Amino acid sequence: MEPVFFRILCPIDFERDSMDALALACRLAQQNSATVCLLSVVAIPPPAATALPPVPIFPNPEFEEETRRRLEAIAEERLGGVSHEVFVASGNAAHEILKLAAEHKIDLIVMGTHGRTGVKHFLLGSVAERVVRESPVPVLTIHPKAAE
Secondary structure (H helix, E strand, C coil), X not given: CCCCCCEEEEECCCCHHHHHHHHHHHHHHHHHCCEEEEEEEECCCCCCCCCCCCCCCCCCXXXXXXXXXXXXXXXXXXXXXXXEEEEXXXXXXXXXXXHHHHHCCCCEEEEECCCCCHHHHHHHCCHXXXXXXXXXXXXXXXXXXXXX
């Protein structure tokens, strides 16, 4: 059977849900001889709404490098011999996921969801929901209860 996926993006936020998604991404990669692209997005908070002019907040290279080291350690520990690439970006998580998917010819996005509902969902938003709505490629989401 011919492979269906060649490049699988798995966003990692270091929570259990994204680790569960990584396990599935790894299995799919093995079945398709695909590359797993790990991405962690370092959030840059928007400037506070004050009477003062906004102060731009820039990416923190030291934090990005530490995030890259953590991703590489996870890749070594959990992906075994599966081909992989590690990416770190700064900014809005959903935007960076969609941007990387477009720039690196991703065939599938596998990501965990936090399963927030109600007020928490409204206040915190949903990265997975935005990615599902706007992605030009299939998105496979792993709900927290799916792993239990």
